[in-house]
Amino acid sequence: xxxxxxxxxxxxxxxxxxxxxxxxxxxxxxxxxxxxxxxxxxxxxxxxxxxxxxxxxxxxxxxxxxxxxxxxxxxxxxxxxxxxxxxxxxxxxxxxxxxxxxxxxxxxxxxxxxxxxxxxxxxxxxxxxxxxxxxxxxxxxxxxxxxxxx
Numbered sequence: 001x002x003x004x005x006x007x008x009x010x011x012x013x014x015x016x017x018x019x020x021x022x023x024x025x026x027x028x029x030x031x032x033x034x035x036x037x038x039x040x041x042x043x044x045x046x047x048x049x050x051x052x053x054x055x056x057x058x059x060x061x062x063x064x065x066x067x068x069x070x071x072x073x074x075x076x077x078x079x080x081x082x083x084x085x086x087x088x089x090x091x092x093x094x095x096x097x098x099x100x101x102x103x104x105x106x107x108x109x110x111x112x113x114x115x116x117x118x119x120x121x122x123x124x125x126x127x128x129x130x131x132x133x134x135x136x137x138x139x140x141x142x143x144x145x146x147x148x149x150x
Contacts (some may be wrong), residue, residue: 036123043095043116044135044143046088050075051113051137053083054099072101094123102137112136112144 008016044141058065064081067073075097078084096119100107107115115136134146 020135039123041095043092043097046092047097047114047116047135047137048143049084049088050078050097050099053078053141056083057081073099075099095119107136108134108144108146112138 003107024118054073057067057073061067064077064083067077067081071077075084075088076145078099079086095116097116098107099114100110100112113136115134117135134144136144136146138144
């Protein structure tokens, strides 16, 4: 008697489902990391704009009467003077931006113009402030990125 072998066995279906599940896990992890890297790239671009705005302000501080010489230079002040566009000023859910005024909490020394750090747990651990991720822009145009504890 000849057996009819149409279809798949239960074991073959389980193996195929397991392989598809493993591939889905790898795809999800890869997507999350690429999305986080895209957010970081956008934030670095914004920080570079803040650094350029600080440089323009320092070249001619008298061009902006909205900033009092006694107050600290902030991202909001730079936008009020027209050195920054409004979209740079929008609240970022993932990163904290700060203009360096001497030795601030994010700025390692006074050679930097602006710095940013991760501020919540939506990004991979390497970008979080609890892991001391910091990205700073200096006057030479060479950014400094710090990962991990110093």
